[in-house]
């Protein structure tokens with residue numbers, strides 16, 4: 532069988548990926564992805580996690596945000612994670628595999644959470660990109676709106692929400708909706724987030740209920 536030749540763009544991506552200092556550092560530290568450094572920087576700036584907290588991690592695979600959060604909340608804390616893809620087990624993390632857009636998956640997650648008992652909702656969810664900007668943006672906005680609904684279902688008063696949002700249609704309205712629900716809202720672009728990526732992170736604290 533002849534090997535399929537890599538496209539120029541995928542070869543470039545691979546070269547960039549392996550030369551990336553955050554990728555190298557993540558491998559050295561046994562982290563599942565470089566995304567951990569984004570959350571670490573958010574924690575340094577905004578102090579969203581404390582030991583003993585309960586965290587929900589939406590779009591958790593391969594697991595570096597779950598690894599990072601369970602490390603900070605410690606044995607007395609809880610991390611409940613969900614992804615459409617499988618995720619290898621992490622000590623202290625309760626993982627549910629399923630599509631968060633499905634009501635049955637939402638209900639299964641809610642059944643693992645004891646009412647409005649969550650301190651932090653994380654969402655790093657991103658849809659599979661089709662290459663059509665309009666479709667991709669709409670799919671991504673839908674996921675983050677569901678994540679904001681999750682906050683309304685499970686967050687304690689003064690809880691926090693960290694969510695990846697792509698700049699584009701719907702961004703400004705989403706920021707407004709988050710501002711209505713939280714007392715403080717910051718828009719962050721961590722150093723480890725690639726400059727050319729439209730991704731930003733909204734860090735919202737002080738959930739109003």
Ligand SMILES: C[S@@+](CC[C@H](N)C(=O)[O-])C[C@H]1O[C@@H](n2cnc3c(N)ncnc32)[C@H](O)[C@@H]1O
Nearest residue numbers: 566590592593594595596614615631655656657
């Ligand atoms: C950028 S990755 C998350 C990386 C993760 N935060 C980490 O640190 O390892 C985005 C994830 O969102 C997940 N995702 C996308 N759509 C989803 C959905 N409808 N339900 C659950 N997970 C979803 C993808 O499967 C993917 O694993």
